Amino acid sequence: MTVREDILKRIDEKYAAINQNSNVHLEGLVHANPITYWDYILPEALLGLQIQRTTLPDEMVFIMYHQINELLFKMILWEIDQVSNAQSIEAAFFTEKLRRVSRYFDMLSSSFDIMGDGMEKEQYMKFRNTLTPASGFQSAQYRLIEFASTEIINLIDNRFRATIDRNTPIEHAFEHLYWQAAGKDFATGHKNTLLVNFEKKYKHDLLLKMEDYNTTNLWTKFQQLSVHVQQDEALIKAMRHYDYTVNVSWVMAHYNAAGKYLGNAEATGGSDWRKYMHPKYQRRIFFPGLWSEDELKNWGEGL
Numbered sequence: 001m002t003v004r005e006d007i008l009k010r011i012d013e014k015y016a017a018i019n020q021n022s023n024v025h026l027e028g029l030v031h032a033n034p035i036t037y038w039d040y041i042l043p044e045a046l047l048g049l050q051i052q053r054t055t056l057p058d059e060m061v062f063i064m065y066h067q068i069n070e071l072l073f074k075m076i077l078w079e080i081d082q083v084s085n086a087q088s089i090e091a092a093f094f095t096e097k098l099r100r101v102s103r104y105f106d107m108l109s110s111s112f113d114i115m116g117d118g119m120e121k122e123q124y125m126k127f128r129n130t131l132t133p134a135s136g137f138q139s140a141q142y143r144l145i146e147f148a149s150t151e152i153i154n155l156i157d158n159r160f161r162a163t164i165d166r167n168t169p170i171e172h173a174f175e176h177l178y179w180q181a182a183g184k185d186f187a188t189g190h191k192n193t194l195l196v197n198f199e200k201k202y203k204h205d206l207l208l209k210m211e212d213y214n215t216t217n218l219w220t221k222f223q224q225l226s227v228h229v230q231q232d233e234a235l236i237k238a239m240r241h242y243d244y245t246v247n248v249s250w251v252m253a254h255y256n257a258a259g260k261y262l263g264n265a266e267a268t269g270g271s272d273w274r275k276y277m278h279p280k281y282q283r284r285i286f287f288p289g290l291w292s293e294d295e296l297k298n299w300g301e302g303l
Contacts (some may be wrong), residue, residue, distance in 0.1 A: 056124070094238075143202075
């Protein structure tokens with residue numbers, strides 16, 4: 001059988017499997033336009049998504065930087081979901097996916113220089129007022145990354161973890177997630193506009209995803225592996241790197257960039273961003289069983 005005959009045979013088999021006539025599809029190729037870079041990547045559509053709200057030039061840097069973040073978040077979720085949806089996982093597969101998402105977060109961590117050194121403070125302090133009450137806090141994709149990475153208990157506000165367990169209703173747990181502190185008075189239950197708007201847009205979907213990831217998040221998946229696989233040194237190293245990169249390195253890069261511009265000012269959403277963001281306060285740790293007692297105790301300290 002020639003190479004051409006083998007290809008045609010495989011095409012016939014492919015379309016027969018879905019009850020399609022392969023000749024129809026081959027005929028379609030005769031009339032199809034050749035693909036181009038601009039058809040495939042759609043740069044004109046992508047480059048048309050940056051809409052300034054002010055006349056200040058550096059606002060464009062701010063917009064594009066956050067859109068790049070969202071694209072990277074999508075890439076991260078794409079990799080994590082392959083682990084979440086896998087029925088059988090080998091150490092090498094798990095390790096490679098973690099290395100991929102870690103590289104994306106390493107890139108995000110180092111990229112804060114783009115904002116930290118790429119905008120004039122005077123311009124930022126002007127156009128940020130136009131953005132109120134919007135905030136980077138309102139990235140639903142980042143919240144999904146957290147749900148996909150660890151058990152809900154590890155995302156609960158540190159003050160309330162002792163009162164919540166696996167039997168706690170999802171919506172009650174949602175009301176005590178650490179990032180609620182960015183806009184909620186826990187004594188009264190009152191939420192600021194930042195949080196109200198975010199929940200109006202995303203709460204329903206986030207609750208569904210919390211439920212979905214409850215048994216398929218990376219930490220749960222790891223604990224379901226055989227003891228032998230759980231002891232794989234490369235896998236443990238990759239998990240620790242991912243955990244520290246997301247919850248310390250990237251957070252602190254964000255924290256320091258914000259500090260350069262804001263000083264002691266509130267975030268655009270009105271939150272006490274220093275206590276909300278700093279890892280030593282909320283102690284966000286995706287894989288607590290992979291850290292020593294001292295490492296857990298001193299998480300985020302000295303930064």
